[in-house]
């Protein structure tokens with residue numbers, strides 16, 4: 001579970017709102033969200049229980065997002081939750097509650113900071129100069145002179161120090177942290193982006209690992225080409241076409257996905273994915289050897305929105321019956337070709353193959369690997385699925401019956417789709 005929570009939950013238009021509505025979002029306006037931040041219904045235990053019930057194994061909370069607001073009691077800034085009416089340290093409560101549920105904890109830390117006075121204004125900053133378009137600064141009025149002027153006196157050295165101090169706090173004061181999710185590097189903005197050097201990514205990473213040697217780190221520090229500069233890659237909102245590679249080698253990966261079209265709470269955002277669609281992305285990711293981290297954007301009162309809760313409930317229902325086809329699973333061995341409209345996952349330890357029926361085929365499913373099948377059942381209820389093997393006595397013998405089906409073996413399925421969003425056939429191999 002990914003959790004995007006911050007001041008942006010109040011304007012309720014997503015976590016980039018300070019940028020996307022920058023013309024109206026002057027600093028004074030954004031300050032109103034700090035002044036009114038008070039998530040009175042926040043209950044870390046409830047979040048953790050919901051995460052657990054929906055099948056989550058780890059969770060990553062935005063300790064600081066691009067807006068710069070800190071959800072913990074940082075010594076290095078006043079722009080923090082303990083200075084709002086709410087006063088409590090959410091990072092602390094999050095870590096404790098999720099750990100208590102047996103969920104691994106991770107912290108997201110934004111490299112970008114639209115509040116810190118030393119963070120230089122760039123082409124993706126709400127205070128970018130007139131004429132500059134995000135990621136295309138070429139139209140900036142007054143050109144490089146303007147950039148120099150707006151960044152006069154800003155000292156990225158101080159900002160780098162600040163990041164290190166804060167990462168130090170997060171990785172020292174909250175017990176074991178399993179993941180740190182740095183976000184993100186954007187060097188290609190005509191000299192007005194940020195590079196690994198701007199963050200001192202190597203130093204930051206080294207420091208993080210020195211504090212928590214077991215920690216795993218995403219690849220958004222801009223060090224994807226550096227050996228040891230990351231632990232997993234992060235295709236965002238992607239159903240990848242194949243197992244991601246770096247320098248030709250398959251690598252650990254995680255796709256981050258939203259439920260709706262936004263990470264931070266967006267009240268009026270209506271493009272919610274269906275639960276089936278989300279599950280298909282999860283299954284698909286596992287089938288290419290990856291993980292999925294699914295996002296929730298709590299409301300300004302600190303609760304999961306009802307739409308998120310209902311999706312997570314459905315996902316939990318499915319996971320309760322089908323998680324065996326997800327946990328510990330990966331891409332199926334090459335000899336298994338997926339039947340039409342299905343995705344295969346595979347558990348190498350148990351040697352079980354899982355056929356996820358995305359579109360229910362009705363009475364039969366052609367099985368291209370019958371010789372490998374010892375026994376098959378629906379995963380959700382352990383009801384046997386008979387395999388009608390081609391060339392055996394059990395196979396119907398009339399000539400007309402075979403037309404077009406010569407040589408094919410079939411799983412015999414109920415005509416009506418069982419009451420599970422995506423039914424799964426579990427295959428025990430010979």
Ligand code: GLC
Pocket residue numbers: 004015016183184236256263
């Ligand atoms: C992007 C966005 C950010 C979001 C993140 C999640 O980098 O800037 O808002 O937190 O993706 O992957």
